[in-house]
Amino acid sequence: MEFLLASGIGIVTATGLYLLLRGRSFPVVLGLSLLGYAVNVFIFAMGRLWLGAAPIVDAGPDVADPLPQALVLTAIVIGFATTGFVIELALRSFHDGGSDHVDGHEPGHAPGHAPAAAAPEAPTPHEPQAGRTSA
Amino acid sequence: MHLPILPVLLPALTAVLLLLLGDEEARRPWARRIALASLLLGAVLAWRLLGLADSGTLTVYRLGEWPAPFGIVLVVDRLAALMLALTAAVALPVLLYASGGWDAHGRHFHALLQFQLMGLNGAFLTGDLFNLFVFFEVLLIASYVLMTHGLGRERLRVGTQYVVLNLTASALFLIGMALIYATTGTLNLADLALRVPQVPAPEAGLLQAGAMLLLVVFGFKAALVPLALWLPATYAAASAPVAALFAIMTKVGVYALWRVHGVVFGAEAGASAFAVQPLLLPLALLTSVAGVLGALAAHTLPRLIAWLTVASVGTIVAAIGLFGTAAWSAALYYLLNSTLVIAGLFLLAELVAAQRGRMADRLEPCSPVRQPALLGLLLLLAAASNAGLPPLPGFVGKLMLLQAASDHPWAVTVWAVVLGVGLLTLIGLARAGSILFWAVRPELPSAASGASPRLLAATIALLGMSVLLSVWAAPVQRYTEAAARQLADRSAYARAVLPELGGPAAESVRPYRLPQPQPLPLGPHVTRQP
Numbered sequence: 001m002e003f004l005l006a007s008g009i010g011i012v013t014a015t016g017l018y019l020l021l022r023g024r025s026f027p028v029v030l031g032l033s034l035l036g037y038a039v040n041v042f043i044f045a046m047g048r049l050w051l052g053a054a055p056i057v058d059a060g061p062d063v064a065d066p067l068p069q070a071l072v073l074t075a076i077v078i079g080f081a082t083t084g085f086v087i088e089l090a091l092r093s094f095h096d097g098g099s100d101h102v103d104g105h106e107p108g109h110a111p112g113h114a115p116a117a118a119a120p121e122a123p124t125p126h127e128p129q130a131g132r133t134s135a
Numbered sequence: 136m137h138l139p140i141l142p143v144l145l146p147a148l149t150a151v152l153l154l155l156l157g158d159e160e161a162r163r164p165w166a167r168r169i170a171l172a173s174l175l176l177g178a179v180l181a182w183r184l185l186g187l188a189d190s191g192t193l194t195v196y197r198l199g200e201w202p203a204p205f206g207i208v209l210v211v212d213r214l215a216a217l218m219l220a221l222t223a224a225v226a227l228p229v230l231l232y233a234s235g236g237w238d239a240h241g242r243h244f245h246a247l248l249q250f251q252l253m254g255l256n257g258a259f260l261t262g263d264l265f266n267l268f269v270f271f272e273v274l275l276i277a278s279y280v281l282m283t284h285g286l287g288r289e290r291l292r293v294g295t296q297y298v299v300l301n302l303t304a305s306a307l308f309l310i311g312m313a314l315i316y317a318t319t320g321t322l323n324l325a326d327l328a329l330r331v332p333q334v335p336a337p338e339a340g341l342l343q344a345g346a347m348l349l350l351v352v353f354g355f356k357a358a359l360v361p362l363a364l365w366l367p368a369t370y371a372a373a374s375a376p377v378a379a380l381f382a383i384m385t386k387v388g389v390y391a392l393w394r395v396h397g398v399v400f401g402a403e404a405g406a407s408a409f410a411v412q413p414l415l416l417p418l419a420l421l422t423s424v425a426g427v428l429g430a431l432a433a434h435t436l437p438r439l440i441a442w443l444t445v446a447s448v449g450t451i452v453a454a455i456g457l458f459g460t461a462a463w464s465a466a467l468y469y470l471l472n473s474t475l476v477i478a479g480l481f482l483l484a485e486l487v488a489a490q491r492g493r494m495a496d497r498l499e500p501c502s503p504v505r506q507p508a509l510l511g512l513l514l515l516l517a518a519a520s521n522a523g524l525p526p527l528p529g530f531v532g533k534l535m536l537l538q539a540a541s542d543h544p545w546a547v548t549v550w551a552v553v554l555g556v557g558l559l560t561l562i563g564l565a566r567a568g569s570i571l572f573w574a575v576r577p578e579l580p581s582a583a584s585g586a587s588p589r590l591l592a593a594t595i596a597l598l599g600m601s602v603l604l605s606v607w608a609a610p611v612q613r614y615t616e617a618a619a620r621q622l623a624d625r626s627a628y629a630r631a632v633l634p635e636l637g638g639p640a641a642e643s644v645r646p647y648r649l650p651q652p653q654p655l656p657l658g659p660h661v662t663r664q665p
Contacts, residue, residue, distance in 0.1 A: 078269070
């Protein structure tokens with residue numbers, strides 16, 4: 001069981017890291033979720049592996065560690081929320097920038113010169129008059 | 136006495152109220168008023184907690200009255216109270232500035248600002264490693280949206296990278312935390328401080344691996360050197376009030392580093408004592424140097440300030456890495472000043488950029504600004520304080536640091552780096568200032584109007600508060616020294632958080648393990664509570 005669990009976590013982590021290092025946002029997001037799954041199982045396993053142990057305290061001698069189970073629950077919820085957000089952000093970035101490359105522009109093109117399908121130039125951070133019209 | 140949890144609940148409730156209020160143009164004045172009232176109340180709360188902590192008591196708030204290693208605790212000590220007060224001091228001017236128009240450039244600015252404050256306050260208050268993670272996520276999720284506030288291609292591009300990097304760091308945080316839990320059986324910081332020295336040698340390697348992973352995570356949030364490259368692009372792309380607010384976000388990383396690596400894995404940690412010390416000081420000094428070199432190479436004003444943020448973090452972490460009460464006191468004093476000055480500089484940068492027409496914040500000669508004397512003097516003041524010229528607080532902080540380093544084996548290096556970085560900071564800001572205010576092309580049309588009083592007031596408030604730090608240097612220094620001493624006193628912290636210390640109830644969060652572990656051998660400083 002130890003070998004199976006350890007190699008499982010290892011393979012999923014390695015796959016996640018590989019995808020995370022890709023250049024397009026979709027594989028990167030996929031890599032993040034895989035890494036998240038591996039981390040969740042890892043936390044779970046850090047309560048040590050138990051066979052036939054009760055998950056909550058009862059009369060029996062063996063009780064599995066309940067704390068990592070509580071931790072992993074929180075981590076799963078947070079992981080879902082952030083993954084949802086990063087997908088939405090990547091889509092928006094693709095829509096506005098015209099490229100799903102993580103650098104925001106296609107390799108070989110200079111930054112800021114997206115393909116013809118790009119959205120019109122969006123306001124720059126310090127557009128004159130921005131933020132002081134209604135002061 | 137529910138005072139310690141109110142700094143977390145108040146922004147949470149305000150944020151929900153603001154979400155319910157909606158985001159229509161007509162209701163924006165009300166949103167501003169509610170947010171301002173909530174922030175003022177939060178500042179009063181922070182002030183009360185500061186007074187409470189200053190008396191030397193450690194206020195421990197047990198959620199649901201569960202005893203400490205099992206339940207969640209919030210702990211108010213001098214450091215946490217000061218960080219809360221600093222958060223309020225930065226957030227108020229930022230809100231005032233954003234109400235000048237930036238909050239209309241995107242949706243739900245005020246609600247997100249409140250969520251960010253909730254995460255910040257929670258991270259400073261929590262006495263538990265996992266809750267630190269949870270509050271990190273709360274403040275990060277708010278920061279993701281604030282970062283892209285106002286949208287635009289550049290912000291989305293940088294924002295995506297920022298989010299992906301932070302999610303990866305969060306995964307590492309969980310792995311490090313799980314390793315620490317696996318070897319010690321607890322995540323409560325006070326309990327950890329007692330248990331880390333007792334971890335037997337074969338498992339200590341695993342524990343230190345966990346500590347190192349946390350160093351990577353906190354170093355990433357604080358922007359320590361190999362992990363600092365995300366910061367300049369992100370902060371320079373964010374809108375001015377958001378970048379000013381983010382000035383305190385890097386300090387959360389510094390704070391966590393302090394709590395975990397300074398205290399839990401600091402002195403008295405047995406086999407794991409000073410686990411990160413060989414890395415911390417060299418990395419911090421490198422960060423300082425890299426930051427100031429980046430500032431010299433920057434071609435826009437916000438980028439220059441963002442690099443200076445990196446440099447100032449390097450100085451603070453170097454002081455933490457010196458491991459001593461005097462050095463920690465210097466770190467805390469310098470942290471207060473650099474946060475206020477950098478937040479003020481980010482706001483000032485936009486005021487200047489808005490009056491420069493086409494070139495905006497690029498460091499190239501352009502039309503003269505409308506209010507050269509006022510903005511120029513403000514930049515001079517901020518530059519002098521950031522570089523560490525007397526009598527400004529940056530000087531006091533650096534002097535304290537130099538004194539604290541004087542009998543350390545690395546003294547010469549620390550002195551050289553701190554003084555050299557100060558000089559280069561001054562050169563970088565002087566270059567920027569002379570281009571912005573002197574190398575003008577008067578033939579180009581000037582801006583139509585000067586900055587509005589509200590935006591100016593917010594900027595001046597931040598820089599003014601940093602000057603007040605110098606005026607009240609003696610009481611502030613007395614407070615930071617007491618905070619550093621309190622931080623190093625692990626047994627007092629443990630006694631306050633774990634009332635049943637040594638009793639059967641506080642044995643471990645794994646009391647059901649068979650066979651039962653031996654009773655906790657108390658360290659020399661730890662006394663049994665009757």
